[in-house]
Amino acid sequence: MRRLDTIVSEQAQRRPDAVAVVDGNERLTYGRLEELANRLANLLVGEGCKIGDRIALLTPKTTLAIVSMLGVLKAGAAYVPIDPSSPPRRVARVLAACRPRFAMLADASAAQFDEALADATNTACRVVALDSGGPPRERFKPSYDLTDVARASASRPAVATDDRALAHVLFTSGSTGVPKGVMIEHRNVVSFLDWAWNYFGTAPGDRQSSHPPLHFDLSTFDVFGTLGAGGELHLVRPQLNLFAHKLADYIRTNELTQWFSVPSILTYLAKFDAVRQNDFPAMERLLWCGEVLPTPTLIYLMKRLPHVRFTNLYGPTEATIASSYHSVSAIPSDERAPIPIGTPCGGEELLVFGDDLRPAPAGEVADLYIAGAGLSPGYWQDPETTAGAFISDPRKPHERIYRTGDLASVGADGLVYFHGRRDGQIKSRGYRIELGEIEAALSTLPYLKESVVVGVETNGFEGTQICCSYVSAEPGLSPARIRTDLARHVPNYMLPTQWMELDLLPRNQNGKSDRPHVRELFRARTALREVKV
Amino acid sequence: MIMHDRGTEFLEQEVSGILRDQLMIEVPGPEADLISMGTLDSLLLVDLLVRIEEKTGVSIPLEEVELSDLRSVRSIGALLARRIDM
Numbered sequence: 001m002r003r004l005d006t007i008v009s010e011q012a013q014r015r016p017d018a019v020a021v022v023d024g025n026e027r028l029t030y031g032r033l034e035e036l037a038n039r040l041a042n043l044l045v046g047e048g049c050k051i052g053d054r055i056a057l058l059t060p061k062t063t064l065a066i067v068s069m070l071g072v073l074k075a076g077a078a079y080v081p082i083d084p085s086s087p088p089r090r091v092a093r094v095l096a097a098c099r100p101r102f103a104m105l106a107d108a109s110a111a112q113f114d115e116a117l118a119d120a121t122n123t124a125c126r127v128v129a130l131d132s133g134g135p136p137r138e139r140f141k142p143s144y145d146l147t148d149v150a151r152a153s154a155s156r157p158a159v160a161t162d163d164r165a166l167a168h169v170l171f172t173s174g175s176t177g178v179p180k181g182v183m184i185e186h187r188n189v190v191s192f193l194d195w196a197w198n199y200f201g202t203a204p205g206d207r208q209s210s211h212p213p214l215h216f217d218l219s220t221f222d223v224f225g226t227l228g229a230g231g232e233l234h235l236v237r238p239q240l241n242l243f244a245h246k247l248a249d250y251i252r253t254n255e256l257t258q259w260f261s262v263p264s265i266l267t268y269l270a271k272f273d274a275v276r277q278n279d280f281p282a283m284e285r286l287l288w289c290g291e292v293l294p295t296p297t298l299i300y301l302m303k304r305l306p307h308v309r310f311t312n313l314y315g316p317t318e319a320t321i322a323s324s325y326h327s328v329s330a331i332p333s334d335e336r337a338p339i340p341i342g343t344p345c346g347g348e349e350l351l352v353f354g355d356d357l358r359p360a361p362a363g364e365v366a367d368l369y370i371a372g373a374g375l376s377p378g379y380w381q382d383p384e385t386t387a388g389a390f391i392s393d394p395r396k397p398h399e400r401i402y403r404t405g406d407l408a409s410v411g412a413d414g415l416v417y418f419h420g421r422r423d424g425q426i427k428s429r430g431y432r433i434e435l436g437e438i439e440a441a442l443s444t445l446p447y448l449k450e451s452v453v454v455g456v457e458t459n460g461f462e463g464t465q466i467c468c469s470y471v472s473a474e475p476g477l478s479p480a481r482i483r484t485d486l487a488r489h490v491p492n493y494m495l496p497t498q499w500m501e502l503d504l505l506p507r508n509q510n511g512k513s514d515r516p517h518v519r520e521l522f523r524a525r526t527a528l529r530e531v532k533v
Numbered sequence: 534m535i536m537h538d539r540g541t542e543f544l545e546q547e548v549s550g551i552l553r554d555q556l557m558i559e560v561p562g563p564e565a566d567l568i569s570m571g572t573l574d575s576l577l578l579v580d581l582l583v584r585i586e587e588k589t590g591v592s593i594p595l596e597e598v599e600l601s602d603l604r605s606v607r608s609i610g611a612l613l614a615r616r617i618d619m
């Protein structure tokens with residue numbers, strides 16, 4: 001039986017002096033990582049942490065954040081990473097839903113946490129301060145700090161738990177305006193890692209990027225996929241995302257052997273031509289997941305990096321990290337050729353089913369379901385949504401399949417192809433966004449009569465743009481004011497970039513907002529602008 | 534050190550004007566930290582640089598920009614002033 005914390009402990013016993021985590025100039029060895037995580041776990045257990053407790057992580061991605069994740073798991077608890085860019089009101093909802101017993105708090109997130117507590121009055125968690133501590137805050141006082149961690153025992157805590165225990169709860173956008181918590185067990189992740197290590201040939205000494213933020217499901221692959229295999233985990237600072245050339249420099253200087261990110265980052269590198277011919281000589285593999293990679297970006301990278309293996313990973317958080325993969329063997333000859341989401345990873349099944357829950361004929365676009373070892377037990381304290389998304393497997397009724405909401409087809413080559421979404425969910429820069437969550441937040445603004453939010457595809461690296469059309473109840477209302485107010489409810493990446501005031505929203509025959517019509521209005525306006533330029 | 538005179542003040546107003554009127558982003562003040570507030574991401578940065586060039590004729594190649602140049606409306610104004618001097 002292996003858990004996420006035990007696979008890292010094994011590496012620490014084998015090679016205690018090897019480097020585990022690199023953050024700028026800071027390097028943490030496996031031995032020290034193990035020791036710090038043990039001390040933290042012993043502190044938490046000694047202070048009343050129980051198996052199955054939730055512990056909030058409010059911290060940017062730092063070495064101490066990685067220590068915190070491991071320490072929480074060693075204590076038999078599950079961590080809940082909080083998006084550092086999320087507005088306090090949204091954080092409050094997550095805290096109120098998961099009721100953490102402790103919060104691991106970095107200075108950088110202290111103000112966010114303090115403001116969130118104003119809205120999450122039922123939250124009575126004790127705070128472990130991860131930094132020296134900033135100015136005193138109004139609504140909380142840390143109960144513990146790093147000196148308490150240093151005083152706790154360094155021996156491995158004896159906690160009777162197994163691989164069916166909850167490892168983390170990841171909150172994603174919810175269509176009704178309330179974030180949904182996807183529960184992930186240790187065994188869900190370990191199953192994916194077993195496949196990935198074997199397929200990619202991960203080995204001790206590998207230097208792997210840790211690019212997505214911790215509240216992203218993909219970061220689980222970076223963190224445990226590297227530390228469970230004895231590699232070096234290189235934490236990429238989010239500020240680097242602003243500078244394509246600096247990001248390329250970072251990959252070069254750190255001689256990364258594996259890069260894994262959402263496609264928009266790769267397209268950003270291509271757009272600014274930041275990659276040289278035969279660049280990144282140490283790199284063995286480049287992986288992406290989270291949304292569709294534009295084929296021109298792939299062609300750009302494959303031409304410059306002939307020594308690298310390029311692999312597309314696909315899968316929703318509910319099925320843990322990724323459920324299918326496709327390595328592209330030859331440079332695509334056509335810029336419009338779609339990249340398949342491919343074949344299932346070990347232990348997984350991709351099922352393209354029609355409305356009758358039977359396999360759709362080859363080539364036909366139908367609903368994509370996933371079965372297998374990666375399937376989450378469901379949404380945190382939400383049996384209704386869980387029952388709607390995780391249904392009984394028509395072939396084996398005692399097992400479950402997950403309805404992804406994605407549309408797919410099986411090609412003549414036997415590979416699975418992605419064809420967009422059935423519902424109001426979009427992907428923007430790898431973020432999974434329910435347009436309904438944005439609309440729910442807009443509906444709370446008193447000066448809007450009504451509003452509708454749509455995703456409009458673009459050809460460039462912008463991907464899907466979030467566009468909002470609205471009917472104002474106040475003359476002279478500026479979109480800037482709506483945006484400012486909306487930012488108190490949803491994170492920055494959910495804020496619309498295009499705005500359009502209308503006298504009336506277009507409606508379809510059923511009287512509902514006519515979304516395709518609204519999308520057309522935005523497309524027409526963009527086309528007009530391009531003509532003018 | 535950032536020189537602050539009437540010229541840079543005008544450039545700051547141009548930058549906050551573009552943010553407000555074209556990108557619909559209200560910045561609390563010229564010193565507000567655009568990075569730590571999470572306001573500026575790569576998408577917006579590229580958009581902002583393009584619009585600054587359209588409005589002022591000053592081109593700012595991304596390769597030549599540092600994080601400190603993008604901290605606030607004030608630092609972006611100073612960056613513009615330096616590019617005009619060049």
